[in-house]
Amino acid sequence: MKSNNLFAHLKSDVASGLVVFLVALPLCLGIALASGAPLFSGIITGIIGGIVVGFLSQSHISVSGPAAGLTAIVFVAIADLGYESFLVAVVLAGAMQLLLGLMKAGTISNYFPSNVIEGMLAGIGVIIFIQQIPLALGSDVEISSGLGIFADIFAAFQDIQPGILIITVASLAVLITWDKTPALKKLKLVPGALVAVVTGIVINGVFMLTDSSLAVTSEYMVNLPVPKSIEEFKGIFVSPNYTAIFNPGVWIVAITITIVASIETLLCIEATERLDPLKRFVNTNVELKAQGIGNMISGLLGGLPMTSVVVRSSANVSAGAKTKMSAVIHGLLLLISVLSIPTILNMIPMATLAAILLIIGYKLANPSTVKHFWERGKYQFIPFIITLLAVVFLGLLNGVALGMILSVIFILRGNIKKAYFFRKEEYTAGDVIHVDLAQEVSFLNKAAIKLTLNKLPRNSNVIINASDTIYIAQDVLDLIHEFKMINAKEKGIKVILVGFKDAYRLDNDIETNNKVYIDKNLLSEERISQLFNN
Structure with missing residues (x-):
């Protein structure tokens, strides 16, 4: 896991690292929010994913950080175990990933049907989307699980704060416009998520300056700690509750994170290999080891589990990254930002982060994906749609298990018919x-x-x-x-x-x-x- 020629393309890597930092900052906060974790934990994960995993990985263009695909698992785990105990599961998951890498299990993703994986990601996308509805409306309703989701969504629409709704709509308009307008997409140094954040800050600033009743109060704003000394800075890190290692629930969460994070990382590495203009080969076993070490450190420092992330990686490629130094620089910039501008970050309305997550959820559960599997026939579509619905209403593990069982049944049925x-x-x-x-x-x-x-x-x-x-x-x-x-x-x-x-x-x-x-x-x-x- 040695790095070579990290400084060979420093000029282009610094520029691309800045772009990835601007993309990653709101995503780190948003995914922590969707996970029910302290917002600072998302920044920690982004920093470790950039500096540690970026340095250890053999991939020159992939960028790691908190992953949307893990939010459903993390949200439930934190609610069930408590945050300190959950961190033990993150450390254990990292150790398991490291072991998988040492066992050369980098091909594990090849044994999971694509329709089940896509169904899982689409289901997670639906969960992320639904969970942001109250935040986007300014409602205090909490989204439950199962069929109660529908009643909770209806209740959220009965409790709307106009100021928050205006910021959400404006942020969504910026994100959609930025994504759909070719001329704006060419502004590589100005990601749409960053523009949405600035838009949310400006709109709420106007509300506050005019003493409008539409102004968003502090409880609906980002609330990162602002340390005034080194001792205070040390105090904002949360340590794992190591006694929780004897809790069977912690081990179940750890195994779940290991499986999902490893598969998501390997799929992302496969995708980024295709994006790499130089078509460089990535040793997936080395990647698992790098992710494992990164997750262990993240858990020890109070961060979330991480994976290689397609959004950051594709932004890295389009910004002209040449080596993994770009990922390392993005991690350093995240570290600098949390030390130098936490007051500015605390001006971000949660509604803007909700808008960013609504777009992420929509992209994961894109209707075009549903259409794609529908066109591929019932043997591909049924496991996909059942996995999606089961993940939303029965939980991620149950959804994936049901999808796998259906896929195996259909594979056997297909083999029988083709015999x-x-x-x-x-x-x-x-x-x-x-x-x-x-x-x-x-x-x-x-x-x-x-x-x-x-x-x-x-x-x-x-x-x-x-x-x-x-x-x-x-x-x-x-x-x-x-x-x-x-x-x-x-x-x-x-x-x-x-x-x-x-x-x-x-x-x-x-x-x-x-x-x-x-x-x-x-x-x-x-x-x-x-x-x-x-």
Whole structure:
């Protein structure tokens, strides 16, 4: 995990690091807010993700920090465990990630179906979006879980503060306009989130200067600690409650964070590799180790769990980053900002952060993603949409587990259907029924093939064709042998086997072996008719 040539492109990396800092600052605060954690914890995570993970990672353009994909887990965990105990789970998760990296488990993301992963992220997006509605309206309603969500949203709309709503709408207008206007997007040094923050500060400043009743009070503003001495600065860090290591709930949260954070990081690394104009290879095992060390330090200092983040990474690329020094510089700038301008940061209305999170939630649960999986067919869409809904209403772990189970069922069902092709046109006496086996026929296909063979009409003529088959499980060969020698004879069914290259494994009966044809091309319709009429 050594770094090379960190200062080779310092000019471009300083500029891109500044851009990523401006993007990351409001996101760090917003994700901490969505996670139900102290806002300062989001800054800590951004600093560690930039300086520590940025230095240790082999990726030249990915940037790590608090992740939107973990907010649902973190929110519930903090509510259940308390913040100090939750930090123990973050440290343990980091240690587990480090262990995964040492075990070379960097390919773990390849074993999770994309529809389940996308469904999970979309579900998290819906949760983030819903949770911001009260903040965006100025309501004190707390969003519950399950079906109670709908009642809480309705109640939030009955408790609106006009001043906060104006700031939310203005912030959303800036974010949407910035994202949709090509000319504005080219202003790389001025991210839309930063403009939204400035807009929120200015609007509320006008309300306050004019003594308007629309002015936002301090309880609806960012509230970062403002240390006046080194001792006060040390005091704002929260230490883990190490006795919580004996709490089983802490371990469950740690394992959950490990799995989700690792998958999200690996998927982001895969995406950023495609964005890298130099197409540099990233060792995912090294990345897991870097993330693990970063999460351990973040937890020890009172920060949130982190991942590599697509939003920051793509901003890094578009700003012209050349090496990972850009990520390190963004972390240093976050550290400088929290030391030098906390008073200015405390002027940010929470409504602006809510607006930023509404956009993040929408992008994670983008309707185009739903449409994409709908167009890919029911075997892709159903696990996706069930995962999404289950994550929202049953919780993240239950949602992912349900999605995985459905995906496995559909994979098995798909394999069963693809194992053979049964020509089932209108059957009349004397017709030949063809059962064509696929390239691979495993034991999973045995039940479906057995059902098909048992439903063949009495006194029919059947060709079971394995000419295109490379592998047939012995269980299936035994089934076909049993059907031909016993069941077919009992029902008066005549069977011809074609293309069974391992015919000797299928049957030692001389008469049967005479009916096992290696090449289907040798069987003309006339020859088939002769064989069945013998």
